[in-house]
């Protein structure tokens with residue numbers, strides 16, 4: 001089996017899905033199952049169905065994050081002394097093809113808040129069937145205790161000895177703090193990405209056309225209606241006509257398509273020489289991601305030997321256990337993920353890690369166009385640690401203290417040598433930890449919010465609660481860009497649920 005031969009782009013399509021990624025694959029599949037003819041335009045390659053040798057090995061191997069076929073986003077000039085990479089996969093399956101394959105849902109409050117702000121259809125009880133459907137489609141399962149590597153088991157044991165509740169899994173939507181083995185979309189060691197899960201079963205269906213290596217530049221507008229897209233294939237622009245375009249390019253690329261189409265903040269568009277079709281100040285704004293801090297310790301001979309034995313015996317993934325913990329800012333729920341991380345494939349076996357993510361960041365940044373060229377990557381500034389209250393720094397500072405406290409507990413201290421980062425010296429007080437975090441901005445890889453849904457009364461709400469972009473008929477957003485506020489979760493499952501939800505709106509006729 002090799003990568004499918006790419007068909008020429010058709011002149012027209014009933015529905016165009018821009019981006020066959022995590023959410024886009026779900027949108028396309030559900031629309032095809034509902035009887036619609038769908039053209040998926042994906043900027044990256046389509047290496048074929050599960051089992052095709054055209055898939056780069058690291059995108060299939062679920063023991064660690066994949067790095068092939070990356071878009072190449074980074075922090076550019078944001079930080080004077082460093083450049084941080086913001087990985088995004090440019091391939092069918094999108095980020096689900098290189099991510100940690102961990103599936104978390106968040107908390108009831110997150111989605112009930114979406115519904116209260118944006119409108120009907122997004123409350124937790126309305127979304128639960130879509131979570132269930134996505135869980136089944138992605139073949140999500142929870143690790144059994146006996147599958148955990150010694151490093152992962154040591155942290156799980158330490159948390160439970162410290163009184164943190166042991167949960168069956170991470171995804172009780174009403175549960176607060178606790179620790180559990182992770183739930184993952186890994187099938188026989190393979191990262192079972194959204195394309196395998198949603199598109200493979202439909203590859204022979206004539207209603208589905210997957211066109212890879214097709215970068216969508218912009219929408220074609222006819223008055224206030226969408227009439228199709230211009231895509232770049234082999235360096236040439238090609239027009240594909242369609243009355244309905246669903247944007248699933250992800251948090252960095254969906255706003256870029258809108259901006260190149262003249263939908264965005266008018267002054268910014270004019271400065272780039274782009275004719276303004278819709279003055280929509282929220283396009284590209286509201287970018288937020290969960291800041292992250294990784295701690296490192298030296299390992300003892302015992303844990304080094306145990307991990308080496310496990311790696312030699314077979315499958316030893318980097319992460320398997322996660323805790324939901326509460327900082328002093330949200331004591332009756334949870335606002336931190338803490339996870340032991342054990343990259344057994346790295347040459348430096350002597351380093352052992354755990355990381356914490358601040359789940360409800362208040363800092364906001366933006367995605368902006370670098371120019372009109374569709375191949376020019378948009379500029380990304382997360383605005384890490386810019387919230388005036390200092391909330392995000394304070395939460396992660398508490399996260400560091402929590403990890404240190406656990407590392408010093410009886411269950412872990414025998415396994416660990418000294419702290420390598422952020423300590424041991426000069427990083428003890430809260431102020432010192434905060435200074436370290438500021439100088440080491442890092443992301444938990446979950447950018448969202450750059451084409452948010454919201455009420456008409458909010459001029460920064462790019463789309464309505466059905467994902468319909470305001471100011472043009474026939475254009476929807478269905479990916480992480482649509483989230484008004486990030487849920488206290490990793491974002492793959494919420495992305496798929498957005499795809500499922502928007503597809504159902506379309507099929508119910510709520511949208512078009």
Ligand SMILES: Cc1cc2nc3c(=O)[nH]c(=O)nc-3n(C[C@H](O)[C@H](O)[C@H](O)COP(=O)(O)OP(=O)(O)OC[C@H]3O[C@@H](n4cnc5c(N)ncnc54)[C@H](O)[C@@H]3O)c2cc1C
Pocket residue numbers: 018019020021022023024041042043044065086087088089090091092093094095096098099100101102103104214215216217248249250251253254257444445446447479480481490491492493495
């Ligand atoms: C390294 C890493 C690890 C992660 N680990 C986890 C994890 O373990 N668990 C978890 O829940 N989340 C994880 N995440 C986050 C999660 O994977 C993403 O939030 C989610 O997959 C994003 O889904 P999406 O559909 O919004 O975008 P994507 O999956 O990025 O899909 C966008 C798609 O659109 C295509 N595209 C973009 N622009 C265009 C264009 N102009 N024309 C045509 N196609 C275009 C892209 O190539 C891509 O295929 C991780 C992310 C990263 C980067």
